[in-house]
Every structure is written in C-alpha cells, then in structure tokens.
Amino acid sequence: MTATGGAWHPGSYLRFAGERARPFVELVARVAAEAPRSVVDLGCGEGSLTASLAQRWPQARVTGVDSSPEMLAAASAAASERVAFELGDVADWAPREPVDVLVSNAVLHWVPGHPEVMGRWAAALPPGGWLAVQVPGNFRAPTHALLADLCCSPVWADRLADVAPSPDTVLEPTGYAEVLTGAGLAADVWEATYLHVLRGPDPVLAWVRSTVLRPVLARLDDDAGARFTDAYAAALRAAYPARPDGTTLLPFRRIFAVGNRPT
Structure with missing residues (x-):
C-alpha cells in the first residue's frame, strides 16, 4: 500500500x-x-x-x-x-x-x-x-461523499478539508x-x-476504517477521532441501513x- x-x-x-x-x-x-x-x-x-x-x-x-x-x-x-x-x-x-x-x-x-x-x-x-x-471506482458513493462532507463541514474543515476524498480521485x-x-x-x-x-455492528464503518478513513483519523487525537467517527458512523447507518436479518449491503x-x- x-x-x-x-x-x-x-x-x-x-x-x-x-x-x-x-x-x-x-x-x-x-x-x-x-x-x-x-x-x-x-x-x-x-x-x-x-x-x-x-x-x-x-x-x-x-x-x-x-x-x-x-x-x-x-x-x-x-x-x-x-x-x-x-x-x-x-x-x-x-x-x-x-x-x-x-x-x-x-x-x-x-x-x-x-x-x-x-x-x-x-x-x-x-x-x-x-x-x-x-x-x-466508488469515490462518488455515500461512503466517500459523506466522509468528504463531514471533513469539509464547519466543525472539521480547518483540520480535515485537505484530506477529504475527492470524487475525481480515479x-x-x-x-x-x-x-x-x-x-x-x-x-x-x-x-x-x-x-x-x-455483518456485525457498523460494518460499513469497519470496512472503511482501514482504507479511506485512515488518513482522516491520523490527523486527530483520540477524543476528536472518536467524535468524528461517531458522526460518520451515524451517517453511514442512514445511508446503508441494516436489513431485517441483521446484514448490511x-x-x-x-x-x-x-x-x-x-x-
């Protein structure tokens, strides 16, 4: 990598x-x-x-x-x-x-x-x-678009705007x-x-944690990283809701x- x-x-x-x-x-x-x-x-x-x-x-x-x-x-x-x-x-x-x-x-x-x-x-x-x-080829998918929006939001922009994923990365x-x-x-x-x-709790968050979320969290201390992750996880749950059997697509x-x- x-x-x-x-x-x-x-x-x-x-x-x-x-x-x-x-x-x-x-x-x-x-x-x-x-x-x-x-x-x-x-x-x-x-x-x-x-x-x-x-x-x-x-x-x-x-x-x-x-x-x-x-x-x-x-x-x-x-x-x-x-x-x-x-x-x-x-x-x-x-x-x-x-x-x-x-x-x-x-x-x-x-x-x-x-x-x-x-x-x-x-x-x-x-x-x-x-x-x-x-x-x-998913840089316009909700996983990345939601992350970019959060990075560029007023709360986080001064620290994270420059590491927000770009829709034109590939x-x-x-x-x-x-x-x-x-x-x-x-x-x-x-x-x-x-x-x-x-499967599992917040599985989409678990998927992106080792990829596109990694450079974002590298900019934050533990407390700020936890607050950012909580907000991002909530947005991901809304975009990728769990199905009745507990799985997420x-x-x-x-x-x-x-x-x-x-x-």
Missing part, C-alpha cells in the same frame, strides 16, 4: 480479506502471459495475494513492493525461494530489468498523478509484457484505456460493482485495466 496518514494495520485490512481478494483474482485472470520470468506486485500489502502469483506462474520470480513496514512485516510469512518482498514507494518505482507481468491492485488511487505513473509503467513493458491495474474506464493505448498497449478495460453482504464499484504490448 502507498498512502499518507498513519500506519497500515494488516489485521484490520484483512477483516474483509475474502471480499478484497476477489477483484485481484479476477484482474489476474485476464492476464494471458503463459510463462513469465519476472512478475512484480506493486502495493503488495500483506503478501498473501502476491504469493498466489507464484502458484499461477510456477517459473516466475515474484517480487512484492510496498511502502508500509507493517505490511511488509506481515508479508515476510509469505516469502519463499521464488517470492521476495521489498520496501519501496510505487510512485517512484521503476523496473531495474524487464518485467513480464506488472500487477497493481487497489493501490494507484493513493498516488497523486497516478495516470502518469501508470503510463510510465506501461511504457517500460517489454514486447509481450503485461500490465494489470485495479482501482476502486479516472473513468475510458481514461485508463487511453493511458494503455497511448503507451502502445492493447487494452482490456472493464468495471464491476460487487454487492458485499456485511455495500455496493462497491471497481475499475480494471489490463494492457499487453504486442510481440
């Missing part, structure tokens, strides 16, 4: 590991590389999905890159003879040697100017190389297609909305972009 504002907490992020893994699996499934030698996962997080790339391509050397020491500490359990992890910021990353498959899952939305970063990665691909990217699918084709790649771009069935849009440089 590459982001600003406080340490990443692998345990909190992994609470919804199954839901977060599915887009990764569906992204990588569209990569038709047969026997890549070098595979890199940029923003690898705690490493379990990175390790699965070594199973997908048994001849490949797989490298996971992440800027979070906490995530890399957790990822060390997934290291093996063919899977290694290293500290690095994906915004500045550049390949030291040709990379056959480059994956970045749910990371680029944290990187300012990420279309240019993605374009650099695409331009560096060798003939036959693949780039696969997934970003959340491109629309056509924008990512333009990035890939502009770098000379054949593009496969699509979107999907997952309808997650969440969370629609989550994601955007996928896969490019291949023709041989």
